[in-house]
Amino acid sequence: MKPLLEVRDLVTGFGRVRVVDGVSFQVAAGETYALLGESGCGKSITALSLMRLLPDGGRVISGSVRLGETDVLALPERDMRRVRGGQMAMIFQEPMLALNPVIKVGEQIGEALALHQNLAGQAARDAARGLLDAVGVPDAVRRLDTYPFELSGGLRQRVMIAMALAGRPQLLIADEPTTALDVTIQAQVLDVLRRLKAEQRMGMLLITHDLGVVAENADRVGVMYAGELVEEGVRNAFFASPQHPYSRMLFEALPRPGDGGRLVTIPGQVPPLDGPMRGCRFAPRCPFAVARCRAESPGWQVIDDQRVRCHLAGTLPARSERELAAHSVKQAAPPLLQVDGLKVHFPIRRGLIQRTVGHVRAVDGVSLDIRAGRTLALVGESGCGKTTVGKALLRLIEPTAGRIVLGGETITAKNVPFLRRQAQMVFQDPFSSLNPRMRVADILLEGMDALGVGEAADRRDAVVQLLRQVGLPDDAGGRYPHAFSGGQRQRIAIARALAVSPRLVICDEPTSALDVSVQAQILNLLKDLQDSLGLAYLFITHNLAVVDYLAHEVAVMYLGRIVEHGAAADVLRAPRHPYTQALVSAVPHIKAQTGPGIIRLAGDQPSPLNPPDGCHFNPRCPHAMEVCRQTYPEQTELGGGHWVRCHWVAGQI
């Protein structure tokens, strides 16, 4: 069968830097081809080269792209416009940036319809409604007259998909289509994409860094590294036995459920593409590399359904499944942090005299406790108030009500300096959490100076000590943050938190901005620090795989309240609350799931400004009963510290 899209030896460069270097692959109609790789390996530039939408300075240097019968790279720009949208369409990662905020959704879809199908007026409106129905937007007629900001992230991404479909493309390029979305929404969007592909027999090029997404959606997989395709194969073969050392290490770097052992990390970083390239590009980081790898660039080798560019293909030792190491179990210590009834309400002010007309109940009565040397993971989708809990604990946001006891002392506005010594925070984005105008040493000294930790003369030595502790070279202190990669910056941020020797560290999604291999390094580091310093972590995240690896206990938050709490193994293996069940089942898995399928949640999380009556979860709950709509459920103890707030569960016992 003739492929729908055929890319041959594509080379794209910015000046002298070849960002995409000799990439060839094919996508057949009705097939999903996944391009997998870490950030900066050239995935997105490959996609933009196909669309001929390269940013300034970028240029396709050589190679050919054929879409059906057309040679895409040879078309004049005027004809290319018809191909874009008409024959290939693209959906982007951030739907808010890809939709025009001042034009109604219906008009934006109508614009694409007018261009590619010559529809106007009522016909276009009907067609737009049909498209919104097709991508599963509820209440499509009303949505046509809304602006993008009135829609939630998942709906926006669906509108984007509807727009892309308006030209009836043969090929859909999806560039990280769900990375910005929550897991339950991600599951919805991926469902839509899968269904559309099957219905319309489109080819799909799926660009992602998430192995789970690939496993559930792709038919064939191509792995990119440093601008080159290094491995390609049919999904099942690839997931059964990845051949390239890089692919293998990507798998091993992923935290696995129930595994307490160390994660495998890939040392070093992706090589800079502007330098001279000799030999295999992965050789400097490859544990199997031999002399030949450094001298000679490997060619393609075919192994059954797979192709791989590696000199050692087929000769690598068989992949040994590492034994699941049990989580280390510590003696129960007295609680370090006790939080009771924490509330954070943000007033909404309106009118001339700024009268308070209501409250956003971001955090509405959260109670939890953490023991020294243990990790509590606070899990929930974006907007559920988990970050606000973290900031309120540190009094970066003044809590409205609640009692915080830290190390036996009740925290009030008066003894905040004591709190600051005991608890510190590591932020999500290592790029915005370090002042670009300050040297690393000054960043680390700031906390010690402000809180008067240790003698002033000893602090310089302490900086070197801290840098070693987080695995950075001694001379790092003299440099500015921009000289470091994302993972190294996160190490600096961790060192900054440790500078005042706290006993509790609040980690706010510390790995969500990092690549898989770097994430493994940071998770290992956090675990080592916990073992050696006896730190307690409050780990705020939406990534359940990370929770599984690091946490001893889990608290699941929904709309400002904790709905389920218990030991990590209990909550993640045997979730009881319908929301937790949906959350756990929505995570894309690498291995084929046994047991019940994915539980699809309808709709989105409601606004904390106006939470639903009764149980907050009742509008989305598959088990909602009459009582759920009237009263908020009490805690139901399930034994072993595991409790849940749900009428349905309570009724079963």
Place this chain on the structure above:
Amino acid sequence: MNSIQPVILWTDALIFALLLAVLVLVWLIRRQEHLLAPWRVVAQRPMAMGAALVLGAFVVIGLLDSLHYRAQLTDSPADAPQYSVEVLSVFDALTSELRSRQEKTYSAPLAMQLYAKEFVERDGATVRDYPRLQYGGAHLQRADERLSDITRRTLVGATQGGLASLLLFGLLAGWQVRRTRLAVGAWLAAWRQGSLNWPGRTVVLMVALLLMLGGALAQLASGYHVFGTDKVGQDVLYISLKSIRTGLVIGTLTTLVTLPLAIGFGITAGYFRGWVDDIIQYLYTVLNSIPGVLLIAAAVLIVQVYIESNPDIFDTAAARADIRLLALCLIMGVTSWTGLARLLRGESLKLRTLDYVEAARAFGVSNVRIISRHIFPNLFHLVLIAIVLDFSGLVLAEAVLSYIGVGVDPAMYSWGNMINGARLELAREPVVWWQLGAAFAFMFTLVLAANLFADGVRDAFDPRLGGRR
């Protein structure tokens, strides 16, 4: 040799304080890699460097004109010296010929006759004709020698300038060859191809152009009034050159007044928000809604009254004019800080929510320290861009204000006053255009150079361009 008494006017003191501040700033910037890097980008842009050279020439003249003194009177006794009431500057001393060669009234550029007819004695008879100038072209015997003399002087001056620039180029090449350890030929080839790491061709050509222009002007000025003379017979070239200082003072000192207000209020409003933000916003909204000209006119009048009621404080005319100039700078500064303050408020609003500020707050770092270490350094580039961009606007504003009579002292040399003086004569037949023309040419050159330089600075500091060309 007469002794002199140095006079330090208020603006002189401030100018040199500013110069010192700039030098300190340069020293600080040189030590900070992240501040130095964008300036390196500026230094690599030919347009910016060419503009910087022109600006530099203006600044040198302005600085020379800011070293004031009073000469000792020739007939005063040595033990109790008395000094002239006239305050002169080093620049005046260097161009004493231009200053002292005063004609009776208007004369056209490079003319040898007055612009108005007078009764003159000729061959015993009294006739009404254009009289010969006292100084302009006085060395010529006949009128038809004038053109060739002008050509000769222009060529000689340009040649002198060219030779001087060749000499400078030789020195530069020698220094560069020793520093970079290249062969002379290799360096010259690199220079010609423009493959040095600084815009060598542009800088050398610009210096040569400036020197040749200066040489030709100097040659011509020694025999003629290059830009003619004004109503009282003063050399217009001299007036234009003296006006440079006024323009620079207005452009720089006003910024000096603006900056503390804009930075202080802008950051405070953006960082603290709440009622502080409300008060500051109301303040600048109110200030913005009063026409700036009204405020300026009122302030200048108050100063005028103050000067006249306290004649003993200001002993010379120069001191009186100077205090009025300073007052103008102050009031212009007070009315023009709002734009930058609004920009900095917005930027601070954004910066205060960033994680590194949150992290500092988690350590209990004081607000003052957060502002000085986290907020200010991260919006410093905006301040720099604003300074350079505002400069040209202020120079033009001075001209407009002086034109409507609320600007600098009428006795002060300024382009605004030149334009104001030329206004009435534009209706005259034949028209007196050279005052206006000269003011326009000088102002145009200064503002164009400042704008081109500002463009270069903005491009280098704009993070969105990422230092790309």
